[in-house]
Amino acid sequence: MGIPSDGDDVVQIRHADAAGEPTVVTVSCPDKTGLGCDLCRAVLLFGLSVVKGDMSTDGRWCYIVFWLLPRGRRPVAVPWDLLKDRLLQLCPVAPPFGFGSHDAYLAAAAGLQDVPPPAPQLFLLKLCCFDRMGLLHDVTRVLCELELTIRRVKVSTTPDGSVLDLFFITDARGLLHTKSRREETQDRLESVLGDSLTCCEIDPAGEDMVSCCLQSWAWASLTPAVIAQMFSTADRVEEQPIGTRGGGGGTIISVTMDNSLSPAHTLIQIQCGDHKGLLYDVMRIVKDCNIQISYGRFYASQNGRCEIDLFAVQSDGKKILDQHRQRALCCRLRMELRRPLHVALVNRGPDTELLVANPVEVSGKGRPLVFYDITLALKNLQRRIFLAEIGRHVVEGREWEVYRLHFGEEHELSSALRKKIVDAVTNMLMGWD
CATH class of the missing domain: 3.30.70.260 (ACT domain)
Incomplete structure (x- = not known):
């Protein structure tokens, strides 16, 4: 296994010759621990499925090939150039010829060695609008299309139908600090929400603001009984072991x-x-x-x-x-692999709460597109969401990302309807058509 010549691309994409055939993505770059995981996460984030894969490394250089297809029955337009850029960002930078491991500090000083990227800047997106069916998913879809990652969310609905949505977001493109990027985001949201939108603001999120919000979104209501229902290995009527x-x-x-x-x-x-x-x-x-x-x-x-x-x-x-x-x-x-995500419905007095949990990587990254899939499944079921939160919770020494969504009902949900909701969310999360 050798280092490619200067004319070779680190990431190469060869498109399928016919509809329905996979696109082949080849990555050849210096190796690092966890690179395969990072690349697979990017592929998942772009809504693609790996139907075949090969990877090899000699400890210094790696060669990875993915055969990719869009997941789902309907073909979608995949931004391949953007995927290539994201994969390139994940690949370590090769030091110039002649640099050995004992010269790593020279490569780092020259800016040529792969170093962990700085933590992305956090922004607060505040939306005020009138509620309607599928509102939360439509907003989530716009943010995903713009490569804005939802880190935390607080969604609340007042009795008169007004909605206040607070999204803590980061920008994969690193441009949200610019006026043009903020205006692009606001324009896209306005085009989707229309006249129902009354306020749309994007500002940097200071540490005090984040700390205050996280404290106000405490997990006190995530009781031991709920934790047992979410993470017990025993099957339950209202819990689907994925x-x-x-x-x-x-x-x-x-x-x-x-x-x-x-x-x-x-x-x-x-x-x-x-x-x-x-x-x-x-x-x-x-x-x-x-x-x-x-x-x-x-x-x-x-x-x-x-x-x-x-x-x-x-x-x-x-x-x-x-x-x-x-x-x-x-x-x-x-x-x-039997149960990569946990899905459950619990009663909250007159309301019903949907809980979804997925394990967080040791690096601190959560699973991509979970909130998108949950809100899409509920939109398809015509369920109105009046409260939603995303938070982190530690269970038996492991950190989990927990999504909590409330939808109020006039009557208690029947067991058949509860099962239908859990199945729909489960199938959407797992990609089962």
Whole structure:
């Protein structure tokens, strides 16, 4: 494996020759821990599904190939140039020829070595408007199209039908501090909300403002009983263990490890049903467990079954020989692939609250497009949302991103309707048509 010549692109995209065939994306760049996870996250963020993948590295340089298709029945226009830019941003910068590891400080001083990017600036988007069906999803869709990431949200509706939406957002393009970018965002929101919009403001969010809002959105109402309902391994009537239906590939999940097939690597073999972001989930777990992939292969069959082979080592470059660590990693992969997200409905007096939780990466990143999928599912079901919050919660030492949405009803929801809502949200999150 060698470093490409100056004329080669780090990211190359070869479009399909015919409709329905996958687009091939090739990435060749210096290696870093967790690069596969970061690339898979970007692919998921652009609404794409990996139908086949190959990745290999010699510890210094990596070569990754993804075969991608838009997820869903209807074809969508994918901004491939924008995806290429985002993938490039994730790739480490190669030092010039002649720089060795002992010269890393020189490369860093010259601005040539990959360094963690600074934390993105946080902004507060305040919207005041009149409520209508699907309002929250329409706003979320605009923000996603503009590459504005929702970090926190507080949505409230008054009895007279007025809505106050507070979104803490960051800009993937890093331009929201400019007047033109703010005006672009405001114009797009005005075009969607129309005359119902009465106020649209975007301002930098100071630390005091964020701290105050986060304290006012305390998780006191996330009681031990609710936590038990959300994270218990036992099946409940009002809780859908994601991965048990709708995937087309059955419910069997097999995770095995073998140290006999390679003198230097542990082979991790996974067989499971397909779902949205499957490869991202696998790579996220591997990254969080500080496991390094030397060679990997992914294949999704037409019947919804997926096969993943990973030749891996620990962070010290050695095989995974410890039996306890093997069992822990296999158990976590089986558990999270069967149930990558948690969905539940709970009663809040006269109201019903939808709760969705997904694990947060050790790096602090949450799963992309979750809020988008939740609001789209509720819009399709014609459910009005009068209160919504996003927050972080620690359960048994692990951090989770928790989405809470209230929709008031005149009468208590029947068990059939509750099941319909949970199924619809689950299927949207998992990409099951």
